[in-house]
Amino acid sequence: MPASAKKSLRVAVLADSDTRWKWGALTAQRLTPAAAEVRLDGYLLRGRATPTARQLQEVGVHADSLREVTAVEFLRAMSEDPDDRYDVLVLALVGGGVQAMLHGLRAAWGSGKRPVVVTGYVGVVYEKLTDGLLLRHGADLVLANSRHDADRFRAVYEGVGADASSVTEVALPFLGGEPYTGADEPSPEQGRGPYTVVFAAQPSVPDNRRDRTYLLNRLVEHARRHPEREVLLKLRSKPGEHTTHIEELPYQKLAQGQDLPANFRLVYGHMGEVLDRTDLLVTVSSTAALEALHRRIPTAVLTDLGVREVLGNHHFTGSGCLASWDQLDAGHRPVPDEEWVARQGVAADGTYGTAFDSARERIARLLDRPGGLPPLAPYYTTETAPGYLPGILARHHLGPDGVPLPGAPAADKAPGPVRQIVRRAARGAYRHGVQRVAPVIRRMGEL
Incomplete structure (x- = not known):
């Protein structure tokens, strides 16, 4: 940060789920210099995936303030008191x-003073690359978690004639922990706990009962084959909670009533703490694989259900990590390809400490820009996407010009006890419908 930079920074993060809050808050911390005095304010966008208190506690990120808002409430907060605005806003x-917030903020701020706007992705980008990127275009920084992603992001923007200068290479903000130094098959007599195999579950991959039951059964079978090992099923959320993706068939419900071996357990908690005791990480395509590879923990990406785009494990072709349960049962330990790992932003070579330097420098230059920043300029407008953009904005109660529609929900004060009870009941009914009713209706339709 140049000497003329501010010694204190105000940063805001708007997130719509527990995983995005984790990414956004940790990214905000990585983007600010260690020597700066930083105030971090969190805003949780009200919706189906608004995190619970337990989920927020599990994320473990401290914010100076944290409150739940509608889109219109957030835009109102961002437009108040132009002399007391944030320096950086992470979407x-x-x-x-x-996209809705970019247009809403453009309308709210106009050509006046505004913060540097940053956005990006929580993890591996394996689907809807072009659609997702163009919806994020217009932010000052669009963060790419690896060199591989940065190249792809620029190619998409340049391919449609959009400005690609916002693409900034960083790394996932939640990598860390001590490098793995475990023995091949340590025993308690060697001073370590039992060899631990962890399966990192995903809420929507795979997305059907047959495949999820298959994976659960193979994990349980692995525990029976290896009674000397500890086998953990790492879960993302408890029944009734939602994360970034909808989980219609939670593994804990599929496991109910089964005769499970004594060395098999279901666990929650911070992924980093679980990885502290992991000797082999197994997943279909979870971002946890990148966290494990960063720490050089042996990592297996399953091929049992095929290597397919819909599963996301196609992203790991060339990684050296693809393996089946049959191979893992027989003792196989995948060895990652170092070149692939380097291009994926895993930073297992010790370069993680400098991964956010270029982003911090870019933010410092933007904050010091004479005359302030120009108005936000998303690629999608009513001229470039007249049949697409209005619907996106309307879902957040915004008109085509980004201005709140008449009657848009925007409470002036925190909801009272009765309203909170009604809201929790409505949210619970929605989740019950997703996890119980929808699968039944789907099965009936297949008869």
Whole structure:
């Protein structure tokens, strides 16, 4: 940060789920210099995936303030008191949410003083690359978690004639922990706990009962084959909670009533703490694989259900990590390809400490820009996407010009006890419908 930079920074993060809050808040911390005095204010966008208190506690990121808002409430907060605005705003939202906020903020701020706006992705980008990127275009920084992603992002923007200068290479903000130094098959007599195999579950991959039951059964079978090992099923959320993706068939429900071996357990908690005791990380395509590879923990990406785009494990072709349960049962330990790992932003070579330097320098230059920043300029407008953009904005109660529609929900004060009870009941009914009713209706339709 140049000597003329501010010694104190105000940063805001708007997130719509627990995983995006984790990404957004940790990204905000990585983007600010260690020597700066930083105030971090968090805003949680009200919706189906608004995190619970337990989920927020599990993320473990401290904010100076944290409150739940509607899109219109957030835009109102961002437009108040132009002399007391944030320096940096991180939009940790799904693509449509980012696009709506960019247009809403453009309308709210106009050509006046505004913060540097940052957005990006929570993890591996394996689907809807072009759609998601164009919905994020217009932010000052669109963060790419690896060199591989940065190249792809620029190619998409340049391919449609959009400005690609916002693409900034960083790394995932939640990498860390001590490098793995475990023995091949340590025993308690060697001073370590039992060899631990962890399966990192995903809420929507795979997305059907047959495949999820298959994976659960193979994990349980692995525990029976290896009674000397500890086998953990790492879960993302408890029944009734939602994360970034909808989980219609939670593994804990599929496991109910099964005769599970004593060395098999279901666990929650911070992924970093689980990785502290992991000797082999197994997943279909979870971002946890990148966290494990960063720490050089042996990592297996399953091929049992095929290597397919819909599963996301196609992203790991060339990684050296693809393996089946049969191979893992027989003792196989995948060895990652170092070149692939380097291009994926895993930073297992010790370069993670400098991964955010270029982003910090870019933000410092933008904050010091004479005359302030120009108005936000998303690629999508009513001229370039007249049949697409209005619908995206309307879902957040914004008109085609980004201005709140008449009657848009925007409470002036925190909801009272009765309203909170009604809201929790409505949210619970929605989740019950997703996890119980929808699968039944789907099965009936297949008869």
